[in-house]
Structure formats: structure tokens, C-alpha cells
Amino acid sequence: MAERKGMEVSIAIAEAASACDVDCIAAYPITPQTHVVEHLSEIVADGDLDAEFIPVESEHAAMSCCCGCAAAGARTFTATASQGLALMHEILFIAANLRLPMVMVVANRSLSGPISIWNDHSDVMTERDVGWIQVFAENGQEAVDLVIMGHRMSEDKRILLPLMVNFDGFILSHMVEPIEMPTREEVKRFLPDYEPQQRLDIDNPITMGPVGMPVVYTEAKMAAEWAVRDAYKPMVEIMGEFEKEFGRKYKPVETYRTDDSEILFVVMGGISETAMTWVDKVRDAGVKVGLVRFRMWRPLPVEDFKKAIAGVKVLGVLDRHFSPGGPGGPMAQEIKYMLYGQDHAPKIVETVVGLGGRDVNFIDFDQIFDRCKAVLGGAPVPPFELIQVRGGHYGKA
């Protein structure tokens, strides 16, 4: 078993990408970048990783370069955050629809207006439709493990899609955590050399990314839909194989102390760790409450989620982003999609917390729990609410 060491999570992710023996890294080196690619550039410059590090002029170019690397058959890695992810937007669709395997780590950070560099999920949640596999880590070890699993998943012949590993900016990216870093040899046993299914090759010329006339575009989109949906089974299989090799278990939807709970909180990302500590506290006081977390976000693990919340009366959903003038937070929207029209569906108390780096503390969990308890007791379900806002979401009381 590998040694456990204190490491900054960004540095650990870079070491994990290096252990995966990636061939190409294309990244834009300054804000809103993290130490992930900074450290990778050091590893490459020191000769410890035989890879092409391409420092580009923008994130748009970074993702375009990554597409080229993946199309050439290279194991490709990059990292970004907030505005950088937004600048990649149009190329993200291309990477997915051209079926180009790669792993991108996203340190989830808020989007500007006002300028912010801190943590929430507004960057990734506005990229839900791009056709990538999307997974969420809630601590440094998970981020490391998901990078390693991510390459295996992305390159699996049954998947062949780009994969996004999300982890919270600052709250995780700049945190020093104990990390069990697998060695390159251990990773190699789990992650064999990459054999591309299809690549640019002058001896076997193909055209990637041609025009899709109206006669074929709809079919291309259907293929993209099933590519992501069909990734579910092999992803679960690979999580199982990872557990066999490294002893850490991953599931599409994770639960925590859900036994006999009438109320469950639904969260995603690093906030889960605080939520677990809070659950422990209130459970110890005799209150039956538990936690559900999405590990896999695309494909959306509908059946796992339904199973995880079976029999529950009220769900307290804690989103980290919302659509102004729209239907509230993205996680709550998708949960409603999963449960609409279902008999005995739980009531949903939608809240938005932790925007632009605002801390989410026990007092916030307590507040949300009070709302859930009121709904459990028969009170009408309140509209979605940004609970930490001074002045009140619906005006001053």
C-alpha cells in the first residue's frame, strides 16, 4: 500500500496525472488556473514525465490543442476553472461529439460578475449540456482517484468520451490533505497503455469533425446521447476494478447514514464533508437525517438516486448555483426531473448556498433542516431560496 502524505490537493492531482503517464498537457498558465498544471509543467521540465507540455494563449486554445492531441492518439490531460472553463465552452462540445478521450480537472469556481475567484459550482453547472462525462470529488484523495479512474473510463472502448473531474476550487484545490498517492507502477497495472480506437493517421486517412448537414445532425446528436448514457455500466465496472486494485470504493451515488431517515440532504462536492460532520452531530442528538451525494453527474445516475432516496419524505437540496429568473438550482431541477409524476415522491426543499466562496456552516444546515422539518410536518413547500443572503430572498421580513 502506498504511503500517506500531506499534500496540497492541486499538487496531488498533478502527481496523479503524471502517474497516469499522460502524453500531452495543453493549458493556459495564469488565473483562473490552479497549481495543477503549474506543477505538471515542473514535472515535465524536470524530465520526470515524458510528455508534451503546451502552454497556450487562452483556454479556448488549450481545449483546441487537447482535441488535436487526443485526435492524434495521445493520452491527454488539462485543468481549468471558472472563466477558463467558460472560454472553452464551444470546444467542449467538439471534444465530446468527436469522441475524443481526455481528462480535464475543473477546480470549481464562480464566474465573474462581480469578479470572483472563489468556490461555487456556477462554472460546471453551465456546462451540463456539453456531452462530457462529469464526476465530482469531495476530497483530495477522491480527486486523485478520479483522475486515475477517469483516464481508464475515458479511454474505455465502450465509452470513448472526454471526462471532467470536478473538485471545489480553494476549499479543496489549495488545501493540504493526507493523500495516498499510487505509484506509477500501481497505476500502470490498473491503466494499461492507451490504444486509440480511431486517430489521425496518414496511412489511414479519415476526416474528423466534418459538416453535419441537417440530414445527419439529428442522428449525430442521438449518438452523443447514447454515448454518454451507455458510459454508465462500464464506469461502474471500472469503479469496481479500482476498488480491487486500490481498496477504495466508489459509487455513482453515495449515501451517508440514510437508515430510517425521513429527511435527506442532497449535496455535491466538498460541502459533503461538512454535511457528514453535521449529520453525525444531529444524529447523535437522536434526529434521523442522512445524506445523498452525486459522485456521477453525467450520465445522470437516475436509478441509483431513486434507490438512495426510496421511502424518504423530504429532500433538502443544497445547490451551489442557480439560474436567475429561472427554475432555481440545477441539482434540484434535475432531481425534480427524476421524480416528477412518481408515486410517493418526496417533497423538495430547494436551497442555494455557498456562492462565490461563502462558507457553509452548521448554522446553515440547521436552517435548511428547520425548513425540511416544517414541510415534513405539513407546511407548504417553499419556493427555492438563497438562504444566506442578507435582506432575505423574498424581501425583508
Add this chain to the structure above:
Amino acid sequence: MPKQSPAPDWQDLALGTAITEPGSSRYQRTGDWHSSAPVWDLDKCIKCGVCAVFCPEGCIAMRADGYPEADMEYCKGCAICVCECWAACIAMVEEKE
């Protein structure tokens, strides 16, 4: 003949909608949106070939008997041949079907 139907089911598309057969664009018939077709009055035609020279699609060829003919699988109905014809012998005729 094309290996891949121009209108395949989604299951039959190549990975990432790639085109796996080089030169397959020659199977693409691109003239299906013309709404009128050039018609030559061969009594007036002087077989000069100016229509073929100016055709932006290069779809007008001179037949064995020396008269021009448009390949309607590529003709877009732009009527440049009508404008350029020295003998004013070409007319655009609307296609009803």
C-alpha cells in the same frame, strides 16, 4: 458507389461522425436545392462554351455533338450562364416538381 448511405441511422454513423472513406465527397449530390434549370435553345447556340467557362459549379460540359449540357445533380440554378451567354440562348425554366 458510396459505402455509407447519405442518410444513415444513428447507430450506423462512424465514431464521432468521422468520415472514414477518403474522397467520399464525390458522392455528395449538391444540386438538390435549385428551383429552376437552364434550358438551351440549340437553334441559337453557337457552341462557344462560355456558359461552361463561367459556371461557378463547373457543372456544364460540352456534349459530343458540341452543345453544352448542365449536370442537374450539381447545378444550383444561379443563372450565371444565362447572363454570360453571347447568343442569349439560355433561359431559366422554373421546375414545378
